[in-house]
Amino acid sequence: MKKVIVLLALMLSTAVVAEDKVQVISTELAPHLYMIKGAGGNMAAVVGPEGALVVDSQYEHMAPQIKAELESKQAGVQIKTLINTHFHGDHVNGNAALASGAQIIAHTNVLTRLKADSKFPVAGLPTETFVGEKALHLNGVNLKLVTMPVSHTDGDLVVWFKDANVLHTGDLFFADRFPFIDLKSGGSVTGYINNVKLLLSQIDDKTKLIPGHGDLMDKAGLQRFLTMMEQTLAEVNALKAQGKTEDQIVAQGLSAQWKSWSWNFITEERWIRTLFKA
Numbered sequence: 399m400k401k402v403i404v405l406l407a408l409m410l411s412t413a414v415v416a417e418d419k420v421q422v423i424s425t426e427l428a429p430h431l432y433m434i435k436g437a438g439g440n441m442a443a444v445v446g447p448e449g450a451l452v453v454d455s456q457y458e459h460m461a462p463q464i465k466a467e468l469e470s471k472q473a474g475v476q477i478k479t480l481i482n483t484h485f486h487g488d489h490v491n492g493n494a495a496l497a498s499g500a501q502i503i504a505h506t507n508v509l510t511r512l513k514a515d516s517k518f519p520v521a522g523l524p525t526e527t528f529v530g531e532k533a534l535h536l537n538g539v540n541l542k543l544v545t546m547p548v549s550h551t552d553g554d555l556v557v558w559f560k561d562a563n564v565l566h567t568g569d570l571f572f573a574d575r576f577p578f579i580d581l582k583s584g585g586s587v588t589g590y591i592n593n594v595k596l597l598l599s600q601i602d603d604k605t606k607l608i609p610g611h612g613d614l615m616d617k618a619g620l621q622r623f624l625t626m627m628e629q630t631l632a633e634v635n636a637l638k639a640q641g642k643t644e645d646q647i648v649a650q651g652l653s654a655q656w657k658s659w660s661w662n663f664i665t666e667e668r669w670i671r672t673l674f675k676a
């Protein structure tokens with residue numbers, strides 16, 4: 399019994415250490431414009447003498463590290479504006495800790511969904527919502543927020559930094575891994591694929607893409623992602639046309655070339671089950 403307790407204590411302490419080890423790392427993409435990686439969805443930040451603007455907020459426990467990273471660029475900087483790309487916890491759970499009292503901007507449906515969650519802190523709720531386009535400007539950086547037709551959820555937006563040729567896609571892009579498409583929150587497989595196609599038509603070979611998850615990407619990476627979705631959807635549809643059930647397709651699996659896209663959250667099985675509902 400004692401051994402079990404010691405082992406449990408050891409496991410718990412390793413888990414805590416592992417969490418503490420998550421480093422917040424920023425990469426400068428243009429003057430005053432950064433990509434910030436940590437735990438949860440990737441962030442973008444505009445930091446300078448006029449203050450800071452961040453896109454998404456990761457988790458509550460990450461807020462001190464994120465603030466320290468912003469202050470390393472500009473001493474004493476305050477977050478003036480936070481933009482949420484959608485309502486998922488790994489993008490909004492740091493809202494209150496990071497940006498309480500600041501302007502928080504999101505798609506109208508984000509506020510509806512977060513308000514329906516009684517555990518979500520009021521101080522982290524969007525203060526300004528819209529559908530369509532919205533222009534912002536800070537520290538010489540121009541931003542354009544554009545809400546997207548239903549795809550990852552029913553409240554997605556992307557953030558363009560046109561002068562710097564940078565796009566934050568939110569979760570419309572999972573770099574080199576199967577995407578999560580939240581069908582229970584108004585998401586749509588065909589809507590998702592259409593939005594990725596639309597974004598591809600709006601960028602060039604020099605565009606820097608901040609995906610919701612994964613490393614900084616370029617157009618070729620987004621094209622690779624689209625090809626994977628189109629071809630795996632075609633595979634599932636072909637098997638469906640042969641009369642195979644969802645479970646039979648899961649048992650058979652996708653062709654071997656897609657194995658590396660599977661990850662702990664969206665495994666091949668989960669991706670097939672998503673595609674089956676398309």
Ligand SMILES: [Zn+2]
Nearest residue numbers: 484486550569
């Ligand atoms: Zn998401």
